[in-house]
Structure formats: structure tokens, C-alpha cells
């Protein structure tokens with residue numbers, strides 16, 4: 415009879431590498447979301463209630479996905495309560511000047527929350543980032559919208575036509591549209607240009623006529639529609655044209671998170687982000703540069719942080735890759 419076998423050498427190597435990997439995760443403070451929590455939230459702040467199995471694709475052109483029960487009923491009610499505090503007539507951006515103007519194209523009322531306004535809003539913002547793979551900082555603050563009977567938003571793009579509204583963060587590339595209440599009739603989100611719109615069966619009498627003009631999604635409490643207004647190569651996608659159909663019966667409440675191509679947080683100490691003309695000067699072009707540098711990103715992420723003489727990086731100052739007196743040179 416053989417005695418108890420000692421673990422093989424390769425198994426010990428595996429254990430060692432595994433331990434190294436884990437201690438690295440712990441020390442960098444990474445929280446791994448519990449993907450199958452199914453909406454029950456534990457004490458662990460890393461548990462944001464994200465379950466990718468609840469996502470289905472609505473369309474590929476434009477790219478649109480629906481997540482059933484993305485928000486709990488309590489979260490929906492909470493957002494409505496926050497939104498009711500200061501609802502104002504919704505505006506649209508003027509095509510040329512970019513200024514907010516009143517328009518009968520959009521007749522809802524809305525109010526913007528603040529970033530991480532409270533623990534519930536913060537958790538929702540994190541959940542959106544986890545789902546979309548897009549950083550929280552690229553998101554605008556959540557906007558709560560209310561449509562009463564007859565109110566609507568005619569077909570429009572979420573990306574802007576004017577330059578002013580693109581200065582911070584570039585185009586709106588994705589929209590997470592959270593439905594906070596069921597609507598008895600109407601109020602659908604419709605994509606009139608979507609490929610395959612004719613393939614969607616709509617003969618059960620519960621769709622409004624407006625919804626029959628395209629690929630449509632019914633507002634259902636807790637569900638969230640995510641769609642992309644830009645192609646994968648960051649050019650705008652005209653198929654993302656969409657409308658909010660008039661409410662026929664009931665009332666529509668939704669919450670929108672617009673997500674930009676780049677950070678939407680106004681740099682406070684560094685120069686404006688992403689202005690290639692100025693980037694030849696020795697400087698930091700993102701407020702997080704010194705933080706990233708202290709985390710070793712100058713070595714790990716050379717292309718972004720330092721760049722080359724032809725294409726300077728964003729954080730050359732914090733990486734000590736230039737001196738304020740000479741424009742280039744390390």
C-alpha cells in the first residue's frame with residue numbers, strides 16, 4: 415500500500431502563482447461583482463447586483479440590448495421620488511449653437527440627479543458601468559424623465575450635431591434607458607431605422623401606432639434598454655435614431671444615463687482633456703494622471719501615459735517623461 419501522496423511539484427507551482435495573483439487583486443482593491451446574485455444585495459460593496467444572463471439583444475443595427483429587471487421595484491420608486499423634487503420642462507440642444515432650447519419635438523419634464531447622489535444611485539451607476547464595460551466617469555448624471563398622456567420625444571439622435579456639446583467627453587456613444595414604471599398604453603421606445611423592424615410581430619393590439627413605425631420596446635418597470643449611438647469605430651450611427659412614443663394611457667417614468675466616448679468629468683486641476691494641439695507641452699491632460707502614475711501606469715500603459723514624440727501621451731508630466739522647459743525629450 416502506498417502512503418499519502420505528496421502534492422506534485424507542478425501543483426505547488428500553480429498554488430504559488432494563484433496566491434500571488436489573488437494577493438495582487440486584494441492589494442489593488444478590486445471588487446469582483448457577484449454575477450449570479452440575482453438581485454439580492456449582500457453586505458459586500460462589490461456586490462452591485464449585476465447578472466448578465468438577464469440580457470437579450472434587441473437589434474444589432476443599431477446595437478440595442480434589454481436587461482429584464484435591471485432595477486428592483488424599490489430602486490425604481492426611489493428614482494421617481496428623487497426626480498419629482500425638481501421636474502422642469504425638457505429642452506433640446508440647438509443644432510448649431512448647442513444651447514438648450516424649448517421645442518415641441520420634446521414635451522416631457524425632467525430633472526438631473528447628482529453623481530452618486532446617494533448609496534442607491536451610486537450602486538446603479540456602478541451596475542451600468544459593469545454592464546456596459548464603459549467607465550463610470552464617461553457617464554452624465556442620471557436624468558429622470560416624466561411623460562404624461564400625449565407627451566413624447568420625436569425621433570432624434572442622442573449624439574450632438576454642434577461642436578460645443580462635444581467638447582466634454584466627445585459624443586454620447588451609449589444610452590442606458592431605465593424604465594421606472596409600467597405604461598398602460600403607448601410610451602414605447604421606437605427605432606424607426608432599425609434593420610429587421612419588419613420582423614417584429616406587433617399584432618396583439620397592445621402596441622401604439624407610433625410603435626409600429628419601427629423596432630419598439632415597451633416600457634416595463636425595472637427593465638433597461640441599452641443602445642449605442644456610435645459604431646465600434648466611434649463614428650456616429652444614424653440607425654440609432656429613436657423616439658419616445660406619445661403616452662396614450664397612464665404615465666411614463668424613465669431614467670437616462672448618457673455615456674460619452676471619453677470622461678465626462680470636467681478636469682479641475684489639469685488642462686482640458688484631449689486637445690492634441692496643446693499636448694506637445696509638458697503637462698498632464700487628465701486629472702487622474704498623478705494617481706495613475708503612483709499606481710505604476712507609466713510603466714504598464716506607456717502608449718497612453720507617455721506616448722511617443724509624434725503622439726505624446728496624456729500624463730508625461732506625472733511620469734517625469736518631459737521637463738517643463740523642453741517640449742519633448744525624456
Ligand SMILES: *[C@@H]1O[C@H](CO)[C@@H](O)[C@H](O)[C@H]1NC(C)=O
Pocket residue numbers: 509575
Ligand atoms: C438637426 O439636424 C438633424 C440632422 O441634420 C435634423 O434631422 C434635425 O431636424 C435638426 N433639428 C432641428 C431642430 O433643426
Ligand SMILES: *[C@@H]1O[C@H](CO)[C@@H](O)[C@H](O)[C@H]1NC(C)=O
Pocket residue numbers: 645646647649
Ligand atoms: C465605421 O464603422 C461603420 C460600421 O461598421 C462603417 O460603416 C464605417 O465606414 C466605419 N467608418 C470608418 C471611418 O472606418
